[in-house]
Amino acid sequence: MSNWQWIPTGKVISIVPQALHIWRLSLQARGEIDPSLWNLLSRDEQQRAQRFVRSQDQGKYVQVRGTLRCLLGQYLQTSGKVLYFDYGNYGKPQLIASCNPLNLQFNVSHSHELAVIAITQTTAVGVDIEQVNPQAKYINISQRFFSEAEHEILLQQPVERQCRTFFQLWTRKEACVKAMGGSIAHALNQINVAQGLNQASTTINVMEQSQSHQLFLHNLFPDPNFAGAVATQKPWQRLHLWEYASSDQ
Secondary structure, three states: OOOOOOEEEOOOOOOOOOEEEEEEEEOOOOOOOOHHHHOOOOHHHHHHHHOOOOHHHHHHHHHHHHHHHHHHHHHHOOOHHHOOEEEOOOOOEEEOHHHOOOOEEEEEEEEOOEEEEEEEEOOOEEEEEEEOOOOOOHHHHHHHHOOHHHHHHHHHOOHHHHHHHHHHHHHHHHHHHHHOOOOHHHHOOOOOOOOOOOOOEEEEEEEEOOEEEEEEEEEEOOOOOEEEEEEEOOOOOEEEEEEEOHHHO
């Protein structure tokens, strides 16, 4: 994990179909809202932000959604304010075609004070991060929701590694489901992410509607206290990791 270098910047580089760009974003814990990010949001997004009860949650939503618009706008060489989204059957956002000439695909995940944004060109992507919580009832959750193979892998780990292994398995599964555009609730048993658990990258075979296809899964290390994974429907050749720094804007 120590060799993961997140390069601070607020400027994007050109994206190509064989590349995977991942942005890490430190979230404000105080719930303060940046007016420049607020003004980028659509009216629907602003209304959604206002529905959060806690100011911290409202502030994080605005920061993540506004930063997403900043980044996508830079890639597309336009203002993030003029971007429009639609949503899949399970709520996964995507840019509408009329404002997406590069066919950018993206996915977002956040947990506590950290968020990641994964961006590709032409291929669907799913990303997930979770803060490792030693208090989680991970054995019970695994027994209920994981496949038998995944649960066995977890139980085979030394006790001191079981908690991190659980979150690694969970984020791998969530990333794969999101890459498929689905919901974790309906696809838990369709994807087995136990194979190649400790490899940087692996290929996952997925059965969907009696058809088999592949996902390309990569372990992600956003922070020592977090587990993460990113999955794509097509293989990529180059990974870029950036720490978003708004001061460069």
